[in-house]
Amino acid sequence: MIDFSSPRHRHKLGYLLIAPALIMMALIIVYPILLSVDISFQDVKIARIGSDRKPFSIENYEWLFTSGEFYNSLWVTVRLLLFVGGTALIFGFACALLLNEKFKGRSFARLLVILPWAVPEVVAVVIWAWMLDSSFGVFNWILLTTGMISEPIAFASDPTSAFFSVCLVMIWKGYPFICIMLLAGLQSIPEEQYQAASVDGANVFQRFWHVTIPNMLPVLGVCFVMTALWVFRDFAIIFVLTEGGPVGSTKSLAIMTFEQSFQFFRMGRAAAVGVITLILCAILSRALVSRFAKSVA
Amino acid sequence: MATIEFNQVGKSYGSVEAISDFNLSIEDGEFCVFVGPSGCGKSTALKMLAGLEETTKGNILIGGKDVTDLGPGKRDIAMVFQNYALYPHYSVRKNMGFGLKMRGYPASEINARVEEAAKILELTPYLDRRPKALSGGQRQRVALGRAIVREPAAFLMDEPLSNLDAKLRVHTRSEIVKLQRRLGVTSVYVTHDQVEALTMADKIVVMKLGVIQQVGSADELFENPRNLFVAGFIGSPGMNFFRGTIQNAEGRVFTTFGGAEVPLSDTLASRAGGDAIFGIRPEHIVMGKGKVETGLSLVESLGTEKILHFQIPAGQTIDNSEIENDEEDDDRDAQSMRARIIDDHKYQNGETVKMDFPRSKIHVFDIETHEAIK
Numbered sequence: 001m002i003d004f005s006s007p008r009h010r011h012k013l014g015y016l017l018i019a020p021a022l023i024m025m026a027l028i029i030v031y032p033i034l035l036s037v038d039i040s041f042q043d044v045k046i047a048r049i050g051s052d053r054k055p056f057s058i059e060n061y062e063w064l065f066t067s068g069e070f071y072n073s074l075w076v077t078v079r080l081l082l083f084v085g086g087t088a089l090i091f092g093f094a095c096a097l098l099l100n101e102k103f104k105g106r107s108f109a110r111l112l113v114i115l116p117w118a119v120p121e122v123v124a125v126v127i128w129a130w131m132l133d134s135s136f137g138v139f140n141w142i143l144l145t146t147g148m149i150s151e152p153i154a155f156a157s158d159p160t161s162a163f164f165s166v167c168l169v170m171i172w173k174g175y176p177f178i179c180i181m182l183l184a185g186l187q188s189i190p191e192e193q194y195q196a197a198s199v200d201g202a203n204v205f206q207r208f209w210h211v212t213i214p215n216m217l218p219v220l221g222v223c224f225v226m227t228a229l230w231v232f233r234d235f236a237i238i239f240v241l242t243e244g245g246p247v248g249s250t251k252s253l254a255i256m257t258f259e260q261s262f263q264f265f266r267m268g269r270a271a272a273v274g275v276i277t278l279i280l281c282a283i284l285s286r287a288l289v290s291r292f293a294k295s296v297a
Numbered sequence: 298m299a300t301i302e303f304n305q306v307g308k309s310y311g312s313v314e315a316i317s318d319f320n321l322s323i324e325d326g327e328f329c330v331f332v333g334p335s336g337c338g339k340s341t342a343l344k345m346l347a348g349l350e351e352t353t354k355g356n357i358l359i360g361g362k363d364v365t366d367l368g369p370g371k372r373d374i375a376m377v378f379q380n381y382a383l384y385p386h387y388s389v390r391k392n393m394g395f396g397l398k399m400r401g402y403p404a405s406e407i408n409a410r411v412e413e414a415a416k417i418l419e420l421t422p423y424l425d426r427r428p429k430a431l432s433g434g435q436r437q438r439v440a441l442g443r444a445i446v447r448e449p450a451a452f453l454m455d456e457p458l459s460n461l462d463a464k465l466r467v468h469t470r471s472e473i474v475k476l477q478r479r480l481g482v483t484s485v486y487v488t489h490d491q492v493e494a495l496t497m498a499d500k501i502v503v504m505k506l507g508v509i510q511q512v513g514s515a516d517e518l519f520e521n522p523r524n525l526f527v528a529g530f531i532g533s534p535g536m537n538f539f540r541g542t543i544q545n546a547e548g549r550v551f552t553t554f555g556g557a558e559v560p561l562s563d564t565l566a567s568r569a570g571g572d573a574i575f576g577i578r579p580e581h582i583v584m585g586k587g588k589v590e591t592g593l594s595l596v597e598s599l600g601t602e603k604i605l606h607f608q609i610p611a612g613q614t615i616d617n618s619e620i621e622n623d624e625e626d627d628d629r630d631a632q633s634m635r636a637r638i639i640d641d642h643k644y645q646n647g648e649t650v651k652m653d654f655p656r657s658k659i660h661v662f663d664i665e666t667h668e669a670i671k
Contacts, residue, residue, distance in 0.1 A: 190380065190382065192378045192379075192380055192382035193382050193384060195347075195349050195369070195376070195378070195382065196376065196378060196382040196383075196384075196443075197384075197395070197399075198348075198349070198368065198369040198370055199347060199348075199349070199369045199370065199374065199375065199376045199396075200370065200375075200395050200396035200399050200443075200447075201370030201371075201396055201399040201400050202370065202395075202399045203370070206399060210384065210395070211384065214384070214385075214386035214387075215385075215386070217386075
């Protein structure tokens with residue numbers, strides 16, 4: 001019997017305790033990834049466990065890199081990422097700064113901010129879809145009755161409006177999380193740094209620029225990575241709101257993957273899109289995390 | 298260079314009064330230390346002076362100018378914080394020059410002043426490092442440097458030594474004093490450590506519960522404490538206290554300690570028959586002669602000096618709440634007294650010794666008000 005409390009064997013207990021989690025991870029994350037890489041190199045229509053292996057082929061990737069559809073999806077995803085990521089970050093940071101101030105009803109305000117994040121995604125998006133409906137939606141009603149527009153905007157059928165509708169809902173859904181993360185970051189900045197800066201004669205903007213921003217850069221970086229990854233793989237918002245339409249204007253890589261696999265039943269192609277998405281996400285997070293990790297060190 | 302004046306300054310948080318009737322005037326070039334146990338309001342007083350906390354009453358003058366309604370950046374002061382509050386993302390050079398940059402000085406002058414201050418503080422090799430790459434003592438010097446490059450009217454320091462280890466603290470303590478003497482800038486220094494206060498200050502302000510207890514030089518506070526709190530707070534080991542009755546018999550004024558007569562000053566004759574609290578410092582007790590006889594309960598030898606502990610006779614003890622000194626680092630034991638002796642005698646635990654409490658060294662305090670009786 002090994003005595004795990006002895007210094008010689010202590011680390012073995014650590015491995016033992018972490019083993020179940022590692023095995024679970026391997027089963028539900030690593031194995032499917034390897035499987036989809038494997039499928040992406042075969043011409044599979046409908047994947048079945050236990051069916052015979054198809055011969056190795058790079059046909060799926062050939063199709064991918066020559067189809068306009070893939071480049072369209074990639075471009076949609078990049079635009080979503082920049083627009084949603086950027087706006088949500090700015091909006092979340094502004095909210096975090098407000099919520100960091102002392103005022104009456106602050107805890108209630110914090111609750112209100114976190115609410116969009118707490119509502120189940122599909123439920124929230126169905127409500128948004130109704131609010132943005134071109135015939136019955138409250139948005140068109142407000143814009144029409146205030147005279148800002150003369151005829152209803154077709155939020156779901158005009159490519160530009162559809163794209164920005166998706167952006168709006170994504171920002172609404174995504175900023176609370178950013179806000180809470182940044183709020184935690186703000187609270188970790190020592191009060192004395194602000195006091196020292198004010199004694200040094202810095203005004204409120206200079207304090208923001210010289211104390212808040214540099215202290216927050218690592219957190220901002222992490223937030224941007226997390227939002228970017230979220231935009232990459234979010235499916236429900238786009239699917240419920242526009243199903244990737246009209247004319248592919250909101251068809252992100254995630255929607256394209258779904259379409260290939262469960263509408264066209266081209267599992268091989270879908271897997272190829274998935275693998276490319278995975279590689280892009282890995283590069284993106286690696287670049288951002290290491291960059292911001294360096295700025296804290 | 299400037300004088301500093303507090304006029305009737307008060308601070309309250311809602312109905313809680315943190316500081317009341319704070320009146321103080323600090324001369325140009327003086328080194329003034331605010332000292333007191335935690336929660337006594339010394340840091341609050343300093344922050345009000347810096348403009349980081351609002352005053353709810355009274356006004357504050359720096360160099361004769363009323364600064365009560367000015368922001369911290371407009372008071373021409375520099376402050377050193379307990380945790381240094383250096384900007385972690387800037388180099389030492391940028392940290393030190395930050396205040397000048399905010400005031401729009403040209404880069405060449407900022408650089409010249411920073412180099413000059415770095416030379417004084419021996420920081421030149423570290424100018425391009427970030428604070429993270431410095432030791433505690435070096436960070437502390439950078440914080441000082443940030444203060445001196447500005448050439449302000451006053452330095453404010455909020456427990457700047459408490460994050461340093463004991464040896465470095467003693468060293469930096471004297472460095473700060475030398476620097477202050479050299480620059481001649483009026484300085485206000487906050488500490489809970491009475492040793493720092495005694496060794497550094499021209500003027501010590503002892504505070505308790507937001508009220509100034511006594512203002513004076515180290516010698517004044519040591520020799521003539523105005524009340525029981527100051528008497529117990531200043532000095533290490535702290536003053537011994539015991540309770541007794543003032544008696545007057547046949548022209549002799551005395552009290553008793555375990556039955557032995559302890560002579561008192563004749564001026565106390567009018568208070569004969571009343572109880573009082575008596576205090577004597579451990580270093581003033583004379584061993585080997587006198588009427589008081591007692592057994593030693595503990596002998597602590599520190600090489601040259603010895604701390605002798607002995608019991609206070611039953612009925613003459615004072616509990617700590619009466620002294621109102623709840624300092625954590627004060628190891629006062631209410632049941633015993635301490636004598637601090639430097640001699641060649643080898644004292645043993647349990648040994649019975651004779652000792653004398655010299656009349657001129659006995660402090661007498663009113664049992665109700667705890668004020669000193671002259």
